[in-house]
Amino acid sequence: MPPVKKEVRSKRARPPAFVKNQRGVKNWKEASAWLEWRGIEDIECITPDQAGVARGKMMPSSKFTSNTSLALPSAVFMATISGGYPEDGNGFVYPEDDGDLKMAPDLTTLTVVPWEDDPTAAVICDLVHQDGRTVEFTPRNVLKNVVAAYDRIGLKPVVAPEIEFYLVHKNPDPDYPLTPPVGRSGRAIGGGAGYSIAGVNEFDELIDDIYHFSESQGLEIDTLIHEEGAGQLEINLRHGDPVELADQVFMFKRTIREAALKHNIYATFMAKPIQGQPGSAMHIHQSIIDKKTGRNIFTAEDGSETEAFFHFIGGMQQHVPNALAMLAPYVNSYRRLTQAASAPVNNKWGYDNRTTAFRVPRSDPAARRVENRIPSSDANPYLALAASLACGLIGLNNRLQADPPVVNTANEDEIDLPRGLLEAVDMFEQDEELSAILGKTFATTFAAIKRAEFETFMEVISPWEREYLLLNV
Structure with missing residues (x-):
């Protein structure tokens, strides 16, 4: 054979x-x-x-x-x-x-x-x-410069953004108010559905597309919930490097808009898109790591808060009001920042107190962090992160002292923040320490843009003016 x-x-x-x-x-x-x-x-x-x-x-x-x-x-x-x-x-x-x-x-x-x-x-x-x-004046470079300022003193910031947004009916005519979309039940979505699984399920197919689009791009969603507003959702991202997380928010916004359009509705990141409904925020969780030891500088070896923790909060309290133009960058942003609403209008802080601007969530000592609850979802993520981290860095460098924590409702007291865009820009221009970290060329460019946008807004006559002034004055 x-x-x-x-x-x-x-x-x-x-x-x-x-x-x-x-x-x-x-x-x-x-x-x-x-x-x-x-x-x-x-x-x-x-x-x-x-x-x-x-x-x-x-x-x-x-x-x-x-x-x-x-x-x-x-x-x-x-x-x-x-x-x-x-x-x-x-x-x-x-x-x-x-x-x-x-x-x-x-x-x-x-x-x-x-x-x-x-x-x-x-x-x-x-x-x-x-x-x-x-x-110096492009947003990604602004954030990189702030991170580099931390690096020069041996520190590394870690952040985790939470982004809220609304799903709304397509609205080709801007003269008409936005309205919530119809979900799979065939009925328009109502408010008061915070953390409702049924509210999320109304948009199962759209959310599946968001997950699939995100996975194929390597974007890491931690959780997704239905917020209080009608058709309002929130996506939480895993913590990490500020530039990488800003990149993810930048790409997420594109992804969510595209997924919504596929289902013939809009996704909007306006701070206050629908009258009578809650505004949309971009909360930023922040902690700082010592690059040599890998330890969170907010926590001592015995698990208690460090002086650096209070200095960081002190910087936030003193300088975030001056940075508000970067955290609430449009006229519409200030419609979200009103008394007795879910958004803070103060510069106070507290332990697990959602009525304060700066909340310290309950966590293990190693995960101690400060949540900045002021930024709105319309903010450029690179600039919002840069502004928030820059304020904390000023506090660390100058050893600023934080006020005592607030234990009661803080959002019904006096308003500690600028009430409108022009006032916010004025305060932004006057903070020389903030400009020095962010870059003078950026600061003057950004302020000029915001003033020009306000003047354009002033050319528009609102329905309120026609309703109450047309025949009464």
Whole structure:
């Protein structure tokens, strides 16, 4: 008998592990392989503007990996939310040449865009000058500068944002008020459904899409709940590095809007979208780690609070009112900040007291943290995190003292915060310590944008004016 021939099977080379990463690669060589393995055709090169809106360019993936130079006009980061530009003054000068800024892709943010029909990826970019210098006034760089200020004194901030938003009927005519959507029950969603599982189940298919879109992008949702408002949801993210978490909020907002549109409704992050309903917040949990020991500097070895814990809160109390323009950046933001509402209008703190601006949740000593409850969901996540952490850093550097904690209801007393955008901008411009950490160029640019937005708002006649002034004055 002839010998039996062994069947020879061709072995296909296994793809390297990094191509299966849902989010991020180390270098351009890995990026090329990552894109090729997924058959990616187009790349969105994006960056957040001052409002947190994604700006950038789209290109074929082959062009992206061929060392193509990317650029955006500097004016992109000086525009108002309505597309206008501020006047020169108060330290702000619009650049005469409106020159280009170079986009530097951060390959650790490379991810798919799951809602696109064609295979598409996205990457977040930083902005640098033509000579390679960091651009001081772009939001991602502002946050990076604040984190670097902590790093210089051996500290690392850790944050965990919570983002509230509303689902609403499509509203192509802005003259009409927003209304809650109809869920799977066929009835419009009502309020008072805080933590209702049935309220979440009304939008099962949409929420499934949010989860699927998030998973494919490597975005980590901790929990999702129904909040008090009609059609109001909240997503909590796992704690981590401030820049990485700001990137996640930036991408989450896009993801949630796209998932909602797929189901023919809007998702809005306006601070107060519906009259008579609660506002939407972006609460920020913060702790600080000693880089040498890895310990939370808010907790002593015996589990008690440290002086640093109280200094951090002292900085928040003294400087967050001056930073409010970054935490509540629009006229609409101040409709959320009213007395006896769920949003704080004070600069007090307390243990597990949700009526205070700065709440210390119940936790193990190692997880001791300070929750800033003032920011609204319309805030740019990079700037809100930068402002909040900068205020705490001033407290640490200057050893500021915190007031005693509040144990009663704090939201029915006097209002400790600016009552409107212009007052908030005035206070922001006067805080030189805050500007020094955030960057003077950013501070003057941001203030100029906010003043210009307020002037644009003043051109609009509201229904209230027509209701009460038309025939009565």
